[in-house]
Amino acid sequence: MNAPEKKIGAPMNRVDGRQKVTGAAKYSAEYELPNMAYAVLVGSTVTKGRLSSIDTKDAERAPGVLAVITHLNAPKAPGVKPTGKDPSQPQTVGSALQVFMDDKIRFNDQPIAVVVANTLERARFAARLVRAQYAKEKHQTNLEANKANAFLPTQAKKNPKSPAADYQRGEVDAYKTGALKLEAEYVIPTEVHHPMELQAITAHWEAPDRLTLYDKTQGTMATRRDFARQWGLPEENVKVIATYVGGAFGNALHSWPHESAAIIAAKVVNRPVKLMLTREQMFTMVGYRPHTWQKIGMSATADGKITAITHESIGQTSTYEEFVEATLGQTKMMYQSPNLTTRYRLAALDVGSPIWMRGPGEATGAFALESAMDEMAFLLNIDPMEFRLRNYTDQDPEKNRPWSSKFLKECYQAGAQRVGWNKRQLKPGSLRDGEWFIGYGMGVGTFGAHRGSSKASAQLLPDGTVLLQSAVTDIGPGTGTAMTQIAADTLGLPPEKIRFEWGNSDFAQAPTQGGSAIVNTVGPAVQEVCMALKDKLRELAATSNGAFATAKKEDVSFADNHLTLAGNSTARATYADLVRQAGGKAVTVESKPSGEGQKFSMYSFSVHFAEVRVHELTGEVRVSKLISCADAGTIINEKTAGNQMKGGAVGGIGMALMEHAIIDDRFGRYVTKDLADYHVPVHADSPAIEVFFVNQPDPYVNQLGTKGIGEIATIGVAPAIANAVFNATGKRVRELPITPDKLV
Amino acid sequence: MATNHEPDVPANHNENRRTFLKQSSLLTALALVPGPVVSAAEAKLDERVAEAIEQIPLSLKVNGKKLKLKVEPRTTLLDLLRENLHLTGTKKGCDYGQCGACTVHVDGQRVNSCLSFAVMHDGQEITTIEGLAEGDKLHPMQEAFVKHDGFQCGYCTPGQIMSAVACVREGHAGSETEIREYMSGNICRCGAYSNIVAAIQDVKSGGQKV
């Protein structure tokens, strides 16, 4: 028998493709449960203060209403600590907003009541009948006006080694004495994830102490942990199902008030409760990329060697949680600058908490850094790619250790050739096509190649299918497909014989989907459990056939409903027998990083090249070419990975050209409330995006050689476009988005 | 809501709750004291009364199946499909006609099902993503979306596919630029646009009947 075709690397169709194209895939608001009730949240109309009274009588009397729940009558979950008083939260100082716990208003549209009715229409109507009176206090929602109050994050105060702490190598602010220097401020507005699926949850108390949640979450286990703790339940009494997640981009990395509200509502009415946010509520209740001010000072020698960089940043957070992200990470390690200073600060405003949004802080930081690189190259009259090459790092200048792998130069080359970089002129405004100025720009991205620990379970079924299970979610990258390919190769089975199930907290432990770490982490677990399964099956087979006892692992293979041994046609064990012998039990294996990480700096790298057209009269910008090149280690599936890269690039187009959530500070309320006011790219905004993968395995991140794609797909795209706009027009836009008003 | 077998009542006979009570022969006994009964209904004292007066008859053909329904006039076509008929393939992405996730065909034309009331479609034929395949055989556009990986999370996908089928049928899939313009009513936040366009071009050039 020929060796089965390798599945790793193959552009296999998605295992859940059919479900998705037929409408059969069920998302969290789409499960049919008997006696379903509908919940609608009522939000505060003021930004700061206290609820002085809340009148729910009319709402309670409306047809079909089952309950109106506020802080006055909400059952208190036993494990809930008041807002801002739970320092045990792992990622942030302070704690998430605890809904209906007190009368305090901390941001506009904060949930103050939840109305539950027997139909959606009735719940929506009754929600409008809830009337609140407030004791208003003066609020602050403007970052610019509050920069002076910015502070060092608590985690950095406590730990000087924290990535958020001030960083220094060489002289402090050495750029100031540099011969050739630039100093520039960059602003990223608040951007909102806006996955197409509105945040939704169906909460079902199956018994007074057993809770099932069909929830939009990136981490079934993290969500289970949060709500088990809130309700004082053993974790195994809470089940979280998130088989299909309609995009998230980071906004389901946190447990939010609406989830608690639905669980409380289900408790009160003793029925399953479905709650789906409105698009307006997606701006206020489930996080966003924080409005961030940055300043870069840079100096260089005339021959293009950077001598110093200072990068400062102030990001907005809420008054009750310190949201910290790695805005300054790329600056510390991307270029060889002997003097480097970073300062990261937060400004607490009367807004909801931010949360990581695709490419998170790194994308924000890269906009400033990669714009500044372009500005300096222009100042030096050097090609910006050449300038980057002159400052290329062959080892990590931050940690002074080698890279586990780095093929960024290969990416530069591939991208430059594909975009037609040789057409680029050093002098802006040199190229035109009729009324359109043409410009070229590049932007570099990087993100840590993280690997956590994970388990996976595997089980041979009597029909010869191997069932694998993991609590991991697949929010769109194709996790299920990649894992199927890894399993198929490891077991030597065709992918049709692998059934990978995901998105259920009852399955084998896996981390939250985020930080580009899932294939790095769950991939090895899947591979190892498949090897363990094979080994286990060989052992079982050995009990009846001695040939298996001494066989080498690699000689064991699956064929025709049998376990077989290479070179021994009599060594055969039927699946049915093996399954019977195994008692139908799953094999579970835990997989952990090797510890090699201590010796190497592990990063994925990307570079994006943009060709833009800017209309001479209207200032409209069109991205006509976008080439995204990635050194992301081994590519498990060229098709889905390529798609993910293209998607990140489209996100970068949004960031560069249109995304901007605006608060009217007089009211503390968003005036961009929906997808007509808050623009995200449509089909017509996207060119045919070209993707290039170096596809070289990383020897140290894991045995698969993967490094992660999700973040680097976006990081660096916005500055590539901004730099191209400068090259086209000579106009440097340092505050995103680059809308026509900034160019006319 | 299940289908019901009551005789059709012309929709324009539906009146508001108070006048309906006065006129309805079904509720003659109640009509003797319309005021108090209405407030009783509003006060939720009798759920059945409230439902009887708030719902009106509606005939629809959905994915080839004739349905006789009773709905509140304020129920949108989208909510009817998702919440009442459990056809959850049609997605709610914004509820304001700004994303296209809810795209269905009404009498063969693509529309946003979130922006019209179900009662306005009395007598019309609705096709949703669940009605596109013929049994197990996927529609060519569905096949092409799988082949070209025209999605990631899958949430906008039913709307994209319904729109893509209409785009080809309308004759608006003549070039890449035209496809991008005529698909711009369907947002994909995952950003699978390049692949969606490739799928549509494949179907268009494949010459299969769509």
Added chain:
Amino acid sequence: MNQFQYVRPTKPQAAIDAVAKDANARFIAGGTNLVDLMKRGVMTPQKLVDINRLDFRKIERQNNALRIGALALNSTVADDKQVRERQPLLALALNAGASPQLRNMATVGGNMLQRTRCAYFYDVTMPCNKRQPGTGCGALEGVNRMHAIFGFSDKCIAVHPSDMSVALVALDATVQVSGPKGNRSIPFADFHRLPGDTPEKDTNLEPGELITAVDVPDNPFTKHVHYQKVRERASYAFALLSVAAALDIDNGGTIKAARLAMGGVAHKPWRLTAAEQVLVGKPATEESFRQAATVAMQGAKAFKYNEYKLRLGPNAIVQALKTAAAA
């Protein structure tokens, strides 16, 4: 959303009566704007009169004009052969609006009656004289980057969002209406209002009046036309501002007649008659277009965040005229 009474008359008079006699009744056609506003509580009609079964869908030529039924769908009109041949500017404007799905729902009459997209109008917790007279204009001192530069008042600085209407005002269309007092015709330029002290009134329609058709008179603008829409993304977005331009150019390159109107700059589609007059008799050159643009922008005034419209406006006019001339 509140419960409402729903009626579906089959005769125009029944529809008119149903709305004329009930201050809380509204016509519904495509629903693309009204349903949206009802979901957000901005409009709360107690009765909806569904006019979709009325026979106002035809597009036909009569009395040297194209009569377009009020219930003709935006997509139908944009694809109609007569419209494309005789009134191509209208087809361009229609296709620049919304999305294919919405154009399959929205009607010609409904498109004219779109409410403003001003964020303060859309949020029932914010001040807005249009939504709730006497509460003030939230946009005046607020985030007003989308707002008016012409014809505003201190009560309202909102703009009208329709693209189609910009073309119709340029093309001297007439609105046919039926009402409790009979039929009348309203010149398109007089159909929409400026806000003045009563921004709650978008149009000069009387209560119960129903749009039955729009007449677009025959004209020589069958070739040199362009609808320039500047927006923040390439499609499916409301205009920062837009320009409808139509030229009749003789063989020597001299402009015989011109039509010019802007969208996204005022409470109504903004006809630029003075600028049109500048163009007549001039050569179809960028210089002439720039002169017209300068005249067009006279009297424009900006607020804190829409000052860019004073620069974008003339540029867009020049671009629209250049493209029209080259067409």
